[in-house]
Amino acid sequence: MPMELHPFDQAIALQADGPDRFSGHCGRSYWNMLGPFGGISAATALQAVLQHPALLGEPVSLTVNYASALVEGPFTIIARPVRTNRSTQHWMLELQQQGAGGALETNLSATALTARRRPTWGASDVPFPGVPASDSLETVRHVFPLEWFHRYQLASVCGGIPDAWDGTENGAGPDTASLTRVWMRDMPLRVLDFCSLTALADVFFPRVFLRRATRVPSGTVSMTVYFHAGGELLRQCGSGFVLGQARGQVYRNGFFDQTAQLWSAAGEPLATSTQVVYYKE
Amino acid sequence: MPMELHPFDQAIALQADGPDRFSGHCGRSYWNMLGPFGGISAATALQAVLQHPALLGEPVSLTVNYASALVEGPFTIIARPVRTNRSTQHWMLELQQQGAGGALETNLSATALTARRRPTWGASDVPFPGVPASDSLETVRHVFPLEWFHRYQLASVCGGIPDAWDGTENGAGPDTASLTRVWMRDMPLRVLDFCSLTALADVFFPRVFLRRATRVPSGTVSMTVYFHAGGELLRQCGSGFVLGQARGQVYRNGFFDQTAQLWSAAGEPLATSTQVVYYKE
Numbered sequence: 391m392p393m394e395l396h397p398f399d400q401a402i403a404l405q406a407d408g409p410d411r412f413s414g415h416c417g418r419s420y421w422n423m424l425g426p427f428g429g430i431s432a433a434t435a436l437q438a439v440l441q442h443p444a445l446l447g448e449p450v451s452l453t454v455n456y457a458s459a460l461v462e463g464p465f466t467i468i469a470r471p472v473r474t475n476r477s478t479q480h481w482m483l484e485l486q487q488q489g490a491g492g493a494l495e496t497n498l499s500a501t502a503l504t505a506r507r508r509p510t511w512g513a514s515d516v517p518f519p520g521v522p523a524s525d526s527l528e529t530v531r532h533v534f535p536l537e538w539f540h541r542y543q544l545a546s547v548c549g550g551i552p553d554a555w556d557g558t559e560n561g562a563g564p565d566t567a568s569l570t571r572v573w574m575r576d577m578p579l580r581v582l583d584f585c586s587l588t589a590l591a592d593v594f595f596p597r598v599f600l601r602r603a604t605r606v607p608s609g610t611v612s613m614t615v616y617f618h619a620g621g622e623l624l625r626q627c628g629s630g631f632v633l634g635q636a637r638g639q640v641y642r643n644g645f646f647d648q649t650a651q652l653w654s655a656a657g658e659p660l661a662t663s664t665q666v667v668y669y670k671e
Numbered sequence: 672m673p674m675e676l677h678p679f680d681q682a683i684a685l686q687a688d689g690p691d692r693f694s695g696h697c698g699r700s701y702w703n704m705l706g707p708f709g710g711i712s713a714a715t716a717l718q719a720v721l722q723h724p725a726l727l728g729e730p731v732s733l734t735v736n737y738a739s740a741l742v743e744g745p746f747t748i749i750a751r752p753v754r755t756n757r758s759t760q761h762w763m764l765e766l767q768q769q770g771a772g773g774a775l776e777t778n779l780s781a782t783a784l785t786a787r788r789r790p791t792w793g794a795s796d797v798p799f800p801g802v803p804a805s806d807s808l809e810t811v812r813h814v815f816p817l818e819w820f821h822r823y824q825l826a827s828v829c830g831g832i833p834d835a836w837d838g839t840e841n842g843a844g845p846d847t848a849s850l851t852r853v854w855m856r857d858m859p860l861r862v863l864d865f866c867s868l869t870a871l872a873d874v875f876f877p878r879v880f881l882r883r884a885t886r887v888p889s890g891t892v893s894m895t896v897y898f899h900a901g902g903e904l905l906r907q908c909g910s911g912f913v914l915g916q917a918r919g920q921v922y923r924n925g926f927f928d929q930t931a932q933l934w935s936a937a938g939e940p941l942a943t944s945t946q947v948v949y950y951k952e
Contacts, residue, residue, distance in 0.1 A: 450926050451893045451947050453734040455782050457754035457761040472777040473738035480738040482780050496753040499763050499782050501736050507924040510952050515845040515919045564796040612732045614895045616928045616947045618921040638796045640899040640940040643788040645731050647897045659921040664945045666732050666897045671791050
């Protein structure tokens with residue numbers, strides 16, 4: 391009897407559909423407010439690269455631009471290796487769906503870099519923060535009725551969703567006013583890989599919520615992920631918790647940006663990320 | 672008599688060459704080691720967006736991927752608005768040159784987001800650092816014989832190019848080991864705009880130099896810039912110095928990333944940036 395696919399693997403599943411073309415289906419299992427959780431769309435874009443027969447190496451960077459909310463139903467990804475060097479490869483991607491008028495529309499664009507990496511000198515200037523172990527913390531209750539929240543188990547260290555949406559501006563000072571640290575992992579449990587790590591980089595709620603204790607309408611418009619771990623290290627993380635840290639930078643005229651870092655439970659840096667987010671007022 | 676163009680404007684000059692197509696010329700005025708300074712190529716990509724007749728709004732984000740060094744001579748940029756919404760617009764770009772075999776090759780890929788922005792609540796969690804004024808500092812002598820250095824005036828606050836390339840690993844601790852603060856502006860003087868700000872985001876030398884006091888062969892492979900100022904604020908900055916701050920994050924297996932923030936002399940946040948850089952060993 392075939393084992394049922396994990397919801398994550400179902401969501402990012404792609405079928406080769408011609409040279410540089412893949413087809414997939416956008417379902418409800420990672421549904422956010424108006425479309426799927428952005429992290430799952432980013433993971434799906436990366437999956438097209440990883441499944442492409444011309445792939446060289448492993449992911450180094452990925453930038454995903456959210457042009458319009460995906461709708462439930464089929465989609466096509468065009469994934470082109472635009473340049474292949476000796477040890478690096480550059481990718482351009484578009485995810486398209488049929489629009490209201492019947493024509494194909496681009497709902498997501500992306501670029502990626504993959505590379506064959508070699509051992510070198512290494513270091514980190516973003517040291518693993520001293521935080522309580524995940525099993526000493528309570529897992530977060532899901533306060534928003536959003537389907538994708540149920541696909542993650544979160545244990546908040548600091549900077550959780552505000553207790554009261556009373557519009558009080560956070561006066562903790564720039565170092566911590568928008569700082570979140572949270573343990574997170576897939577639910578049901580799933581062994582970590584490049585795609586699930588990509589999605590985890592988008593789990594942090596918009597910093598503007600934390601900063602203003604107000605649920606300002608907002609949504610990510612572009613996210614970049616840099617991968618600092620190889621596939622073997624990710625596999626070794628198994629289905630353990632990943633520590634995520636996010637912090638806002640500048641909020642101005644309808645857009646703000648936030649940076650993020652992700653570490654394994656053993657303190658190994660896995661990825662860094664940044665995103666720019668639209669907010670309404 | 673026509674005034675001679677500023678070298679920056681010469682370098683990023685583009686001619687419309689059909690729908691979504693522009694042609695330009697890569698010259699030596701911003702030459703780096705093996706090709707032009709990456710900042711000038713990023714600025715040129717953005718220039719194609721700004722010059723496109725379908726442009727909506729002003730830049731919010733730009734990601735540029737360096738696939739291969741540009742060569743001296745003509746190039747073509749294909750700049751497509753892949754999605755235009757009510758107040759945002761998504762762009763995909765490729766810069767191509769004729770390769771050794773005669774065929775067109777992609778040397779740079781990019782995505783951008785432009786938007787019509789409106790006044791909203793604003794704040795910054797990256798406060799302007801307390802630094803000496805630019806006129807109280809000596810400007811940096813150019814230790815590398817690279818043409819593009821002459822196009823910038825720099826006044827170093829901290830984290831300058833190491834005095835001795837003796838391979839001593841910087842033991843200052845993660846907060847400052849890879850931290851640079853530097854005043855910078857175009858030379859000859861030029862009024863700040865989106866393109867020159869983009870180039871400034873790439874002026875910081877690779878953090879691995881500072882961290883290891885070793886000139887490890889290295890080069891940016893992808894850079895993302897988020898714009899936090901509008902065109903009017905940039906014009907108001909005139910040709911004054913911009914304060915730049917850069918810091919490394921994770922160095923591992925041939926790639927590291929660094930974050931950057933740029934402020935006006937009056938302390939207004941102008942842009943934030945991040946990049947991932949190849950290094951050899």
